[in-house]
Amino acid sequence: MKNIIKYPAxxxxxxxxxxxxxxxxxxxxxxxxxxxKVRNEGDSALKEFSDxxxxxxxxxxxxxxxELEFAINEVSEELKTAxxxxxxxxxxxxxxxxxxTEEIETTExxxxxxxxxxxxxxxxxxxxxxxPLFSTxxxxxxxxxIAGCKEVILCTPPQKDGSINPAILYTAQxxxxxxxxxxxxxxxxxxxxxxxxxxxxxxxIFGPGNQYVTQAKQxxxxxxxxxxxxxGPSEVLVIADQSxxxxxxxxxxxxxxxxxxxxxxxxxxxxxxxxxxxxxxIEKQLAELPRNEIAKSAxxxxxxxxxxxxxxxxxxxxxxxxxxxxLSVENPRSYISKITNAGSIFLGNYTPESAxxxxxxxxxxxxxxxxxxxxxxxxxxxxxxxxxIQEITKIGLKNIGKTIxxxxxxxxxxxxxxxxxxxxxxxxxxx
Amino acid sequence: MKNIIKYPAxxxxxxxxxxxxxxxxxxxxxxxxxxxKVRNEGDSALKEFSDxxxxxxxxxxxxxxxELEFAINEVSEELKTAxxxxxxxxxxxxxxxxxxTEEIETTExxxxxxxxxxxxxxxxxxxxxxxPLFSTxxxxxxxxxIAGCKEVILCTPPQKDGSINPAILYTAQxxxxxxxxxxxxxxxxxxxxxxxxxxxxxxxIFGPGNQYVTQAKQxxxxxxxxxxxxxGPSEVLVIADQSxxxxxxxxxxxxxxxxxxxxxxxxxxxxxxxxxxxxxxIEKQLAELPRNEIAKSAxxxxxxxxxxxxxxxxxxxxxxxxxxxxLSVENPRSYISKITNAGSIFLGNYTPESAxxxxxxxxxxxxxxxxxxxxxxxxxxxxxxxxxIQEITKIGLKNIGKTIxxxxxxxxxxxxxxxxxxxxxxxxxxx
Numbered sequence: 001m002k003n004i005i006k007y008p009a010x011x012x013x014x015x016x017x018x019x020x021x022x023x024x025x026x027x028x029x030x031x032x033x034x035x036x037k038v039r040n041e042g043d044s045a046l047k048e049f050s051d052x053x054x055x056x057x058x059x060x061x062x063x064x065x066x067e068l069e070f071a072i073n074e075v076s077e078e079l080k081t082a083x084x085x086x087x088x089x090x091x092x093x094x095x096x097x098x099x100x101t102e103e104i105e106t107t108e109x110x111x112x113x114x115x116x117x118x119x120x121x122x123x124x125x126x127x128x129x130x131x132p133l134f135s136t137x138x139x140x141x142x143x144x145x146i147a148g149c150k151e152v153i154l155c156t157p158p159q160k161d162g163s164i165n166p167a168i169l170y171t172a173q174x175x176x177x178x179x180x181x182x183x184x185x186x187x188x189x190x191x192x193x194x195x196x197x198x199x200x201x202x203x204x205i206f207g208p209g210n211q212y213v214t215q216a217k218q219x220x221x222x223x224x225x226x227x228x229x230x231x232g233p234s235e236v237l238v239i240a241d242q243s244x245x246x247x248x249x250x251x252x253x254x255x256x257x258x259x260x261x262x263x264x265x266x267x268x269x270x271x272x273x274x275x276x277x278x279x280x281x282i283e284k285q286l287a288e289l290p291r292n293e294i295a296k297s298a299x300x301x302x303x304x305x306x307x308x309x310x311x312x313x314x315x316x317x318x319x320x321x322x323x324x325x326x327l328s329v330e331n332p333r334s335y336i337s338k339i340t341n342a343g344s345i346f347l348g349n350y351t352p353e354s355a356x357x358x359x360x361x362x363x364x365x366x367x368x369x370x371x372x373x374x375x376x377x378x379x380x381x382x383x384x385x386x387x388x389i390q391e392i393t394k395i396g397l398k399n400i401g402k403t404i405x406x407x408x409x410x411x412x413x414x415x416x417x418x419x420x421x422x423x424x425x426x427x428x429x430x431x
Numbered sequence: 432m433k434n435i436i437k438y439p440a441x442x443x444x445x446x447x448x449x450x451x452x453x454x455x456x457x458x459x460x461x462x463x464x465x466x467x468k469v470r471n472e473g474d475s476a477l478k479e480f481s482d483x484x485x486x487x488x489x490x491x492x493x494x495x496x497x498e499l500e501f502a503i504n505e506v507s508e509e510l511k512t513a514x515x516x517x518x519x520x521x522x523x524x525x526x527x528x529x530x531x532t533e534e535i536e537t538t539e540x541x542x543x544x545x546x547x548x549x550x551x552x553x554x555x556x557x558x559x560x561x562x563p564l565f566s567t568x569x570x571x572x573x574x575x576x577i578a579g580c581k582e583v584i585l586c587t588p589p590q591k592d593g594s595i596n597p598a599i600l601y602t603a604q605x606x607x608x609x610x611x612x613x614x615x616x617x618x619x620x621x622x623x624x625x626x627x628x629x630x631x632x633x634x635x636i637f638g639p640g641n642q643y644v645t646q647a648k649q650x651x652x653x654x655x656x657x658x659x660x661x662x663g664p665s666e667v668l669v670i671a672d673q674s675x676x677x678x679x680x681x682x683x684x685x686x687x688x689x690x691x692x693x694x695x696x697x698x699x700x701x702x703x704x705x706x707x708x709x710x711x712x713i714e715k716q717l718a719e720l721p722r723n724e725i726a727k728s729a730x731x732x733x734x735x736x737x738x739x740x741x742x743x744x745x746x747x748x749x750x751x752x753x754x755x756x757x758l759s760v761e762n763p764r765s766y767i768s769k770i771t772n773a774g775s776i777f778l779g780n781y782t783p784e785s786a787x788x789x790x791x792x793x794x795x796x797x798x799x800x801x802x803x804x805x806x807x808x809x810x811x812x813x814x815x816x817x818x819x820i821q822e823i824t825k826i827g828l829k830n831i832g833k834t835i836x837x838x839x840x841x842x843x844x845x846x847x848x849x850x851x852x853x854x855x856x857x858x859x860x861x862x
Contacts, residue, residue: 078837079837079838079841081834081837082833082834082835082837082838082841083838085538085831085834086834086838088537089537089538089541089831092535092537093535093537093543096533096535097545099530102527104523104524104527104792106519106520106523106524106791106792107516107520107792110520110786110791110792112524112791112792112793114528114810115767117770117771117772118771119804119805120771120772120804131842131843131844132841132842132843133842134838134841134842135838135842167841203804203805204805218653221661222649224661224800224801224802224805225805226802226805226806230652230655245857247853247857248850248853248854248857251846251849251850251853251854252850254846254849254850255844255846255847255849255850257846258844258845258846258847259844285846285849289845289846289849290843290845291843291844291845291846295846332822333822336546336820339548339818340548340549340551341548341551341816342818343818343819344818344819344820344821345818345819345820345821346821347820347821347822347823348822348823349854350823350824350825350827350828350854351821351822351823351828352828352835352850352851352854353850354835354839354844354847354848354850354851355541355821355823355828355831355835355851356819356821357835357839357847358834358835358838358839358847359831359834359835359838360537360541360543360821360823360831361535361537361538361541361543361821362543362819362821363819366819367816369655370655371655371657372816372818373550373551373634373816374550374634374635374655374656374657374816375657375816376815376816376817376818377817377819379545379817379819381812381817384807385772385798385803385804385805385806385807386807386808386810386812387770387773387774387775387776387803387807388774388775388776388787388793388794388797388808388810389767389775389776389778390775390776390777390778390782390786390787390791390792390793391763391764391778391779391782392778392779392781392782392786392791393781394781396781397781397782397786400516400520400786400790400791402513403512403513403516403517403789403790404513404783404785404786404788404789404790406509406510406512406513407510407513407514407517407565407566407789407790408785408788408789410510410513410563410565410598411562411563411564411565411566412562412563412721412722413562413686413689413690413722413785414689414720414721414722415682415685415686415688415689415716415720415722415726416686416689416785416788416789417785418682418685418686418716418720419679419682419683419685419686419783419784419785420783420785420786422678422679422682423679423682423780423781423783426676426678426679
């Protein structure tokens with residue numbers, strides 16, 4: 001294992017914390033062509049692309065009632081129980097984000113407040129591939145349901161036999177989603193952007209995906225559709241002091257590494273014994289993982305760093321801005337106020353990252369790739385808009401009218417001024 | 432005045448509420464070249480572009496201490512008083528958006544919460560042109576200050592004599608901004624994206640601008656910088672019943688129309704007398720406006736619509752999703768719950784839109800162009816990220832451990848499962 005760095009000077013951090021450059025092929029033209037074809041030809045284009053890219057022949061894009069019912073029987077009781085508990089926790093955490101509407105009287109007679117409204121139509125994209133990400137269905141569909149989105153559409157690519165993984169179908173139904181379409185890739189994002197005969201157009205698109213999906217979501221924005229977050233490979237940063245458990249640290253680092261060969265893993269310790277033990281444990285646990293080829297190649301991009309103090313480690317973490325930050329240190333709560341950039345934080349030895357991935361209640365759709373500096377993860381806020389409202393009484397307008405007139409005039413906007421002056425004049429005459 | 436529509440059937444709405452297609456020239460290549468040059472050559476590229484595009488020769492990009500002091504003396508006491516009152520109201524409304532941190536115990540021993548952190552470095556862009564938009568400085572700088580952003584940079588193009596309008600400099604200082612740079616256009620956005628010798632790079636860029644600036648903000652996102660909102664021409668929709676005042680309605684419609692020839696103005700009335708009076712009043716007031724050429728051409732794109740009821744008007748408004756919605760109707764509060772898409776709402780006869788533009792306290796940076804369907808306006812939230820935090824005790828992990836194991840295994844992610852299994856095993860042995 002290379003990439004071991006001991007007590008580096010601050011001015012060297014930038015270089016070795018550089019994220020590996022993403023292989024950002026220019027897919028813009030390819031995806032633009034897909035968009036054009038879907039816009040013009042609708043469903044038939046979707047079927048053609050499924051045939052071409054996924055080698056699947058889809059008769060009906062919409063998952064049928066029978067398929068939905070079948071899925072419910074296919075999922076084991078054990079998995080249902082697990083999904084139900086996770087749903088409950090995710091619900092509790094997100095419903096508490098509703099917040100109240102507080103009216104603020106900014107000046108006597110001038111009252112302002114904000115109210116939330118659901119984004120009416122949202123599209124959830126769930127990728128296919130090796131892992132059926134039904135947990136991502138939960139993370140997106142539960143807050144959509146709490147927000148009260150009127151239309152929640154789910155698109156996911158079919159398996160080779162034309163079916164969708166039952167756990168995905170079960171989870172979607174549990175969250176009230178019944179419009180599930182068998183379509184993946186950039187063409188699915190195009191369908192959600194423009195609508196087709198079968199698939200309704202939406203206001204906002206959520207969910208992970210490959211490079212084509214990522215490029216398609218960017219393009220969707222140019223057609224006025226909003227998206228959840230910019231994409232990037234998943235990452236974890238673990239800070240461990242002498243109180244950490246090397247077995248747990250190794251397990252957490254590996255659970256990140258198994259996501260994909262482009263996953264990022266950073267381990268920082270202030271204790272040389274814990275540091276060395278963790279390195280050994282990784283080798284040991286790695287050997288037994290089914291996905292160890294993936295994990296191994298992610299570990300090639302990883303960094304193992306010894307630092308003098310937890311405070312220094314937090315400075316480094318803030319600089320890196322990790323998606324997931326695990327604090328395996330004594331009294332972890334005392335450090336929270338020092339954390340400025342992170343997607344989600346896991347405190348202490350018994351809070352593994354996988355708890356947040358599935359069941360603690362927090363959302364696992366988080367800012368990666370340094371976006372923790374300027375984006376929040378998905379929350380109830382992602383499914384609503386906040387509308388500002390103001391009500392001004394006659395007294396109120398008298399109190400702030402002059403200010404508006406003076407400012408509007410100084411900006412050269414006389415009609416703006418006029419809208420106040422005419423009202424003030426009527427009040428002078430009237431009252 | 433054309434574009435008068437009486438009692439249209441619902442299936443015709445889409446056609447006549449179509450926003451005029453934006454003249455969206457493909458400026459991508461031009462702006463990409465500007466970005467490349469600024470990235471490679473820094474300040475000297477900025478000076479070259481100012482010379483080329485704005486015909487101004489800038490020696491020092493940074494506004495000097497002397498210029499800042501001079502500006503304070505230049506601004507009239509009357510304007511200072513006005514700006515101070517507006518600042519106070521904007522501060523009150525935005526500081527109330529702070530919200531509290533509530534810990535949620537989703538399962539016994541599993542505690543989750545969210546904490547806000549300021550986005551560290553933000554850049555505010557204030558356009559030049561005919562109107563010195565010092566009110567926009569307030570709308571962006573006040574919440575940035577409340578959020579606690581460490582670095583707030585302001586870029587604005589210099590006037591022909593190389594100076595910046597004193598009201599902009601006064602307002603910026605009032606909000607604690609001292610790093611003000613004389614640079615405009617796409618090159619300013621490029622500087623905020625990459626940083627130059629003088630101008631620090633930032634995490635998020637705010638503010639309005641022309642087509643070049645808009646395209647530059649889109650491009651900035653591809654370099655991992657966040658932006659406030661997608662851009663579009665400003666718009667207002669006024670709903671007036673028999674209780675409305677035609678003089679006020681006309682003034683509000685015109686104050687929107689004077690923004691620019693691409694401004695959108697929609698007037699809906701349920702009362703034919705009010706409707707006709709308002710049309711007459713517009714002609715009358717228009718004649719006296721200094722910017723009446725601009726207003727006139729904006730009115731060419733406007734719509735004047737008679738409908739049967741306020742409920743129907745609200746349906747139409749929700750369909751259109753206006754940036755500003757004025758409810759000049761009896762008991763306006765009773766209709767709020769029916770409004771699903773709007774940027775900001777103005778209630779009753781004494782709440783002109785210009786109050787929200789300057790001094791009621793709400794933010795005037797709002798979603799236009801139909802974006803009120805899927806975006807909120809700028810608020811304190813725009814200047815922070817929300818980090819989720821979780822802390823799980825040994826008991827907590829026992830309570831949700833099985834759920835995580837089962838779900839991780841079903842997704843084929845064994846290292847995720849392992850991170851829990853190893854902990855549960857240690858607890859069995861330990862306790």
